[in-house]
Each structure stands twice: as C-alpha cells, then as structure tokens.
Amino acid sequence: MTEPLLKVENVVVDFRTVAGTVNAVRGVSYEVARGETLAVVGESGSGKSVTARAIMSMLAENAIVGAESRITFDGKDISTFSELEMQRLRGNQISMIFQEPLTSLNPIYRVGDQVAEIILTHRPMSKKAAMAEVLKLFEEVRLPNPEARLSQYPHEMSGGQRQRVMIAMALANKPDLLIADEPTTALDVTVQAEILGLLKELQRSHNMAVILITHDLTVVEKTSDKVVVMRYGEVVERGLTDVVFANPQHPYTQHLLASEPKGKPDALDPSAPVVMSSDKLRKVYNTQYGGFFSRKNYELVAVDDISATLHKGETLGIVGESGSGKTTLAMSLVRLQEVTSGAIYFDGDRIDQLDRAAMRPYRTRIQVVFQDPFSSLNPRMIVRQILEEGLIVNGIGKTAAEREALIKQALADVQMPADAMQRFPHEFSGGQRQRIAIARALVLQPEFILLDEPTSALDLSIQAQIIDLLRELRRKHDLSYLFISHDLKVIRALCHNVIVMQHGQVVEEGPTEQVLSSPTNEYTQRLVDAAFNVVA
C-alpha cells in the first residue's frame, strides 16, 4: 500500500466556553491516500467538522488543540506550521468546500474574479492567463455557458451552480487533498446527485485524496472507499466502506445503519370520510421590478390550481424541491396564509373566506408542527407556558390544575417526562424540542396536523424516532396528517398517498408505493433516482 497523503494522529480539540470546557474531539486518528475517498460520518456534534477544520488550522478562537495532536501531510508535520506557512498550503495543496454555497461566495465580486484571485494568490501569472484557467475550470465543473459565467455575480446563479463555482475554486490550484464538508446538504436532491457525481469524476481525473464529511449514509455508501464513523468526538468504527456497511461491528454503527427510515404506513380504511380538501387552490405573488418609470409587474404562481383530498386517518405526503410551492400550499390549507382563489373545506365547512376570529373554533382542530424546532419554540417561555398557551387562548381547562393534567398527558404522549414542564426549550436537544412541538399540537386534541418537514432539521437516528412516534400517535388518536418533505425515504415510511410538486403544479399523485416504484413523470423519476441511488 502507498504511503498515505494525510495522516491525522490523536487529534484532540477542546473549546473553552462559559459553561466550562467542551471536549469536541478526543483523540481522532485517520489517514487518506491519493486517489482515495474517505468518508467521515457522524451526527451533529460528533466532531467531524471540527477535526477537518483542525487539519486546515481554521478553528475558532476559543479552541485548544491538544499537545499530542499530530497532522502529517505529504511527509511534513503541518500541526507545527505557522499561520503564514498554512496560508501557503490552504487553497493550494489542501482545499476545502463548505456546506453553504449561498454564503461562501462574496456577493459583491464577479465569480470569475473570485476564482482567479485564488490562482493569483498562489501562482504568479498575468490576470489574463488566470482568467483563461478559470474558464477551463468552469468547463471542467460543467457550468453551462462558462464564458458568460465569468462576469456573473453569485446571486445570478442557482445553488447548484454556486456549489460548482466553489468546487472550481477548490480545484483551482490542483490540490492534493480536497476536504468536502457536507457539500450537498443545502442542495436539492436532484442537484445533490449531480454534484456528487462531478466530485467523483474530478477526483479520478486529478488523482486527489478526498475527505467527505457527511451525515448521509446513502452518500457514503455510493461514493467512498473507506469510512470513519465518529461519535462524541471519537472514532467508533473504521474500515472499507463495503465491509462496514455489510457487517458493522460497533453497536452505534449498527444503530446508525438501522435508523434509515423504514416500515410502511398502516393500512387505510377505504370508507373513511374526507377531512380536508382543496378545490383549485391558487396563490399568486405579485412582484414589481424594473426602474421607477419602467415598473413591470411579475406574477409568480406559487400554487397553481391545486385540488387535493385528505381522508380521516390518512397521511398525505407533499414532496418537492425548494421553490416548488409545497410549503405555500400547506400553509394556505391551514389558513396561515391567504390564498388568491379556490376553496378549502375542512370537515365539510368552507374555511377559506373566514377571518381570524371566525377561524378560531377550527384552530384547535387543525394544528401545525413546524420544520425547525429551534425557532418554533419561544426561547423566553418554559415548556409549560408553551403548551398552555393554546389551552388558555381557547378556554380549554378551567383551572390551572386541569390544564396541567392535559399538558402532562400530551408530554406523556410524546414520551417526554413531566418534569420537562419547568424548563426552557434551549435545555433540550433537537429531537426533544421537536417532541415538545408535537406535544403543543397534541394538547389541543386536533383531528388534523400539518407536519412541515418535521424531521429535516434532525439527525438520522432521531429522525427515525420521530417517525415512529408520529406513526404511533396517528394510531392512538386517529389523526390525519399532511406531511411535507423533500425526503422520499421519509415519505415512503409514513405516507399513504403522495403528491409530487414542481413549479407550483402537481406533476404526479397517487398511492406512495405506486408513485415511488413506477413513476410515470420524468421529474418524479429523477427525484426517485436521486433519493435511492444517489450517483447515476
């Protein structure tokens, strides 16, 4: 076997914080050779990104790197390098791609200049020669119409195109090692597949070593040669990807592999009455653009004449990429947003014309669980106050004791201890917060709950727990769900029927099994491919 290009030995990183020292990384070692892809997997807080930043010596100011830590790159011990020496290395022999393509490019410079700057910093040449190289790079990362791209600004490009620019930037000086920190997490699934395919191809043609940091097991399985599984800042398992996936040794790896969303929704009663339906629902946003004297109106149709029906006990999935109008549709259905035209019926009553006061009797019956459990709970209220709000507003439970009993019941339903009531949301983890958010909806004993991507902000193993919980609650309380997601795996595990949306329109709908196994629409086909096969 060849000598590894990068050797990380016994890296320890601590963070000083007000609440004491946090041991983020506790003695991590791994190595990667030229032409090899090493996947580093772990859930948030496992220290996978911190280790990568330690390699680049790009840690936050309050970080302390352990004295025993050694990082050897190309035969040299770079953990002792000065900042100046590291600057020569960064972007040159080692480069990094970050998670957020929307914020990692400077919005006020043309992308061509930004990439050229990287070249000029490390290799003296004329601006013209550098721009010629940038053009070649843009062709290499397959940006459509590369000449025109050179003089564009980041905001003129889509997320996927920006990530391609970031990759071009990372490749600009032919690095030996590329660190990709969740390079596709912020992108839509179909774009994600393209970017990963591109990375794989570029690695082969440049013979680079790649460290791919991710939490997505499908990505790991399809793209990496070796894998390192991290938890609590330690490596729990390492090995060849095929071997680890086929025969995981450590219980945590086994658990992680087992937490891919699975299972099927319970059978549906075909004679169940309709709970909620919409008829030709349409939402148009008017935007104005152009100069003061040449003002033009532009109509963006976010939801284009959509009719949907949800039966009692049913879970209906709405799937689509960002900008497809799925959230607009759902928020309109629960009347958190006004619609332009069309009708909404709930339990036989037409509700789209009702004002806020007239909606109030329906509010307890229609509940919402939001995407991000970090912003959906008021940080200044304790859990008891958060859950009690709906009860007080709707006059449920005459006395404080009665309300407390209801709150305890709801917390028990989501498997949270009753003493959680006295604590603030920030004392809980993401999964626990999402349970609290679900309890807030449950305490009003609704018939219908809108779930707006309730699992997408959570780690994989917690995601699986929440899916189990939702399934159980549906059975127990005979709930109907409208489930919005971009993740087809979750949809498959939870939904009876599914609606696929693109550009505000329904492109395909039907029973989940049928839509996912034999999609008739070309777009659905691509979504399914991206979700279950990743790299074509």
Next chain:
Amino acid sequence: MQHWRGVKQMSTTTINMNAEANQNTSGLSYWQLVRRRFMRNRYGVAGLIGCIFVLCSAIFAGFIAPYGVESKDRKAIYHPPQSINFFNEDGSLARPYILGFAEEMDMNTFEITFVPDPSDRHDLSLFVDGDSWSFLGMEFSTHLFGTTSGAKFHLLGTDSLGRDVFSRMIWGTRITLLMGILVMGAALVIGTSVGVASGYYGGRFDLVTQRIVEFVKSFPDLPLYLALVAILPRRAEPMTIFIMFAAILVLLRWADISRELRGKVIALRSMEYVRAAVSVGASDKRILARHIVPNTSSHMIVWATYQLPEVILLESFLSFLGVGVQAPMVSWGTMLNQVRDFQSFAAAPWLMAPVAMIIISVLAFNAFGDGMRDAMDPYAND
C-alpha cells in the same frame, strides 16, 4: 453549545432518551449564561462597579455629601481644595487631619491667596453630625465624613458663594441621573410602543409611522434644543422647567429605538413560534405581549445602557450653556456653568470637578452597556 451537548446526550433508544432528559439538568438558564459571560469581561465589570458607585452617590447623596446644597461658608469664597494629611509635621503617622487656611492678601496685586495654617488643625472622622438631610421621609444628620470639631472641610474647594463643590457635585448626581433615567425611560416606552406596533402591523400604518420617525430624526438636534428651550417659560418653577426640558429631549430621542425595534419585530414576526401561536388561535395582543416584546428585551436593555450616558452628556452640555436645568436645582451641567468664563476658570480650576464625574459615569455606563451587549449576544457560542 447547549444544543451540542443536548444532541450528545440523546441516546439511542426511546426509553433511554427519557432517562437522559432527566439528567439534563445542568443546563444554564439564559440569564445565568449572560451573567457568566458578563463576569468574564473585566472592562464590563469595572463599568458595572462605576455604575453602582454613581447610582449610590445619587441615592445616598445626603449621607455622602458633607454639607447641604445651599449651605454656604461665607468665610471661604473660592476656597481651594483642602488635602487630607496622614503625617504629623515630624513625619510620624497621625490620625487623618486637615489644616485650616489662612487668608493672605498680596499687597501689590490685592490677590487673595489661601495658605495652610499649621496651627489650625482639625481631625477627620467617619459618621459625624452635620446638616440634616432626609431620605424616604426620614430625617438624618449623620454624614459619611467630616471634622470632629465641626470646622468646615472643603475636599474640592468652594465656589463664588462659598458652597462646597464636593457636596454639590454629589447632590448634582441626583438631578443629572434623574434626567437621564427619565428621558431614557420615557423614550424607551414611546419608542417601543411605536416601533413594535409599526413592525407588527406593517402595511399603511407602518408606512406612515416610519415617515414620522424619519421626520423626527431629520431635525438638526442642537439648534432645535436651543430653540425649544428658549420658549420655556422663564418664570416657572424649576421643577416644571426640568420636566419640560426632559420632555423636549424625549421628543427627539424615541425615534432611534423605535426604528431599531421595528426591524427586530419584523424579523420576529415571521419566526415559527409566532406562527405557531397564530395557529393555536392567539390574539394579536397576546402575541405581542408574550412572544414579541419579551424577545426584544435584550435589545432594549442594551439600548438603555447606551442611552443614559448620551443624555447625561447632553444635559451637562445644555445646562453648561445655561439653557438646561435652572438654579436652584443642581446638576453637573449647572455647576460647570459657573466656570464658563476664562477668568473664573483660571482663578478656581477646582470648579471643573464635575467634569471628572461626567467622564466617570459616561465611561462606566458605556462599559457596562458594551459588556451587556457582548454577554447577551445570542450568537456568542463561547
């Protein structure tokens, strides 16, 4: 950081998860975190101590100041500061004492000079009896320090009427600080109501309100203060003038905070917890009171601690010009008003003492505000 630990503690099965939740009691509340972060910042803590010092001298002015505001020492006009001695003439350690001053006249220039008189020695003591002062309706006559013999002691000298500068400076803290807190408080209430309503309701109301805010903000401050103060009734009670002066300052100061809070409320309005409150049927009033306003409180606290020194400076400046607080009320500005000409400055430089208090209090409140801002920064993860 809390999130990080929380996730770390999330265990793998549902049953364990509940057990973990019970253990997770080490979480610090928001205010505990703020206190810890604040205490780590030395500059901020020094500011806090300074603020406490200034506040105490305002509250316990009667006790700290050796004499009353209007208490005059007719034998000591423009009396220079007396220093406290700790050693006898032979160099041995003594109980702290002061020396009385003998007046001497230069027969050529007729200038009166004060020279220490070794024979006129008075011992100093803590907790001595003196002018009476009242606190919360109770009469007291004990002062923090003074001479045992009852002889006058002027730590920072006296002014043209023989009034003790140190005592007046301590008493002046009251009016200056009262002005600061009054203006800051009123501007905060008005600015918050306008800003929160404007940001929350939006639409035409927001449009009109913000144009009014811009109109107020576009006034040239200083000429306007001078013009407004000029129309105050000269013969009115000093207290009435004081209140009207404060009202003028408030008129031009509420706009900033209202604009800042409007922006913050627009961001908060679209937070998911606000939409969650709408979805349980909460009214606007409840959403504003329970969800929006509490979440702007850290912004308000920081704004208030920055605003106070600004008002102190403005009050001092306008009173120095003679258009602010009127005699017989004593503020730092009115005291400085006595040294507005060059001659009195040259003759009695100790009358500038309130400047030191202004600098101390402005620095202290600013340092405290800075520390609070850093400590309350929700994005600080260290």
